[in-house]
Amino acid sequence: xxxxxxxxxxxxxxxMIRYYEETGLIRAANRALSGYRVxxxxxxxxxxxxxxxxxxxxxxxxxxxxLTLWRDRTRASASVKEIAMGHVAALEKKMQELKDMTDxxxxxxxxxxxxxxxxxxxxxxxxxxxxxxxLPKTRxxxxxxxxxxxx
Amino acid sequence: xxxxxxxxxxxxxxxMIRYYEETGLIRAANRALSGYRVxxxxxxxxxxxxxxxxxxxxxxxxxxxxLTLWRDRTRASASVKEIAMGHVAALEKKMQELKDMTDxxxxxxxxxxxxxxxxxxxxxxxxxxxxxxxLPKTRxxxxxxxxxxxx
DNA sequence: CTTGACCTTCCAACGGTGGGAAGGTGCAGG
DNA sequence: CCTGCACCTTCCCACCGTTGGAAGGTCAAG
Numbered sequence: 001x002x003x004x005x006x007x008x009x010x011x012x013x014x015x016m017i018r019y020y021e022e023t024g025l026i027r028a029a030n031r032a033l034s035g036y037r038v039x040x041x042x043x044x045x046x047x048x049x050x051x052x053x054x055x056x057x058x059x060x061x062x063x064x065x066x067l068t069l070w071r072d073r074t075r076a077s078a079s080v081k082e083i084a085m086g087h088v089a090a091l092e093k094k095m096q097e098l099k100d101m102t103d104x105x106x107x108x109x110x111x112x113x114x115x116x117x118x119x120x121x122x123x124x125x126x127x128x129x130x131x132x133x134x135l136p137k138t139r140x141x142x143x144x145x146x147x148x149x150x151x
Numbered sequence: 152x153x154x155x156x157x158x159x160x161x162x163x164x165x166x167m168i169r170y171y172e173e174t175g176l177i178r179a180a181n182r183a184l185s186g187y188r189v190x191x192x193x194x195x196x197x198x199x200x201x202x203x204x205x206x207x208x209x210x211x212x213x214x215x216x217x218l219t220l221w222r223d224r225t226r227a228s229a230s231v232k233e234i235a236m237g238h239v240a241a242l243e244k245k246m247q248e249l250k251d252m253t254d255x256x257x258x259x260x261x262x263x264x265x266x267x268x269x270x271x272x273x274x275x276x277x278x279x280x281x282x283x284x285x286l287p288k289t290r291x292x293x294x295x296x297x298x299x300x301x302x
Numbered sequence: 303c304t305t306g307a308c309c310t311t312c313c314a315a316c317g318g319t320g321g322g323a324a325g326g327t328g329c330a331g332g
Numbered sequence: 333c334c335t336g337c338a339c340c341t342t343c344c345c346a347c348c349g350t351t352g353g354a355a356g357g358t359c360a361a362g
Binding site for chain 4: 188
């Protein structure tokens with residue numbers, strides 16, 4: 001299998017497969033005489049693993065750890081579960097942050113006419129000297145501000 | 152006010168304030184004879200606006216649009232509301248994706264002993280030829296795969 | 303042999319943010 | 333006045349994960 005075949009089979013772009021090799025996430029593929037990378041069924045399985053872990057939102061570093069455990073026949077299932085549950089906690093924290101944002105936005109938008117008049121409480125509040133958060137219960141929102149944006 | 156003062160007042164780092172200026176999000180600050188950037192109360196207000204919109208998860212591009220509307224005295228509140236509600240929709244979509252991930256992970260983890268035995272359904276499933284998603288209702292999960300990772 | 307689909311490596315960009323080097327300024331204390 | 337320190341300036345680099353493109357080599361079918 002050439003890189004294009006395995007890219008199709010796994011859904012990972014050829015670019016990314018080369019990148020994963022370069023950064024050491026997967027081991028370097030064998031080469032044909034032409035210099036083309038040649039992949040085995042084993043490689044296919046590994047890359048499928050990577051793809052799925054990626055779909056589940058694991059970082060490349062976490063996948064690296066998981067792959068090590070995956071390859072280790074004597075691993076303890078507790079180690080895997082620990083990584084997975086730690087990741088679940090991170091996902092849930094992020095969900096809460098997103099929820100706080102939407103709550104705030106919906107609150108602001110609910111007071112906005114949404115017509116052709118210029119007055120808009122969304123802009124007014126963003127520009128004012130007061131804090132934005134109209135939801136006093138989530139007092140620690142301020143600390144967790146720097147994270148990924150929504151595209 | 153120098154850049155450090157305004158950085159403290161807004162919670163945006165001096166680095167980022169220079170970056171926002173460089174990329175055109177905010178207009179270039181006036182300079183003192185020394186070359187130091189000097190900020191007015193007006194600038195403070197603008198940067199506070201930026202900071203809050205950022206806290207609400209808007210991208211820099213979206214903030215650019217919002218700032219334009221903010222400065223336009225004749226804007227229609229509908230335009231602002233549209234941007235805000237579009238953003239809410241994006242946030243909600245992302246939350247759903249995160250929820251699908253956690254559901255899948257919790258499902259996998261619930262079948263994992265989590266002891267010192269090596270057998271672990273999390274790894275087994277990730278490496279298998281079958282699809283990961285054990286939740287047939289979210290059939291379009293596959294399409295929306297490439298997005299930010301959770302740190 | 304030509305054509306087109308594939309492969310190779312290399313270099314750059316994205317969005318946001320942080321780090322640090324090398325040098326200039328402003329102000330207080332001695 | 334000199335020294336020291338906190339601050340400012342510009343510059344370049346790194347991160348993560350991914351995409352794009354250029355310039356060139358290879359393979360298989362027509």
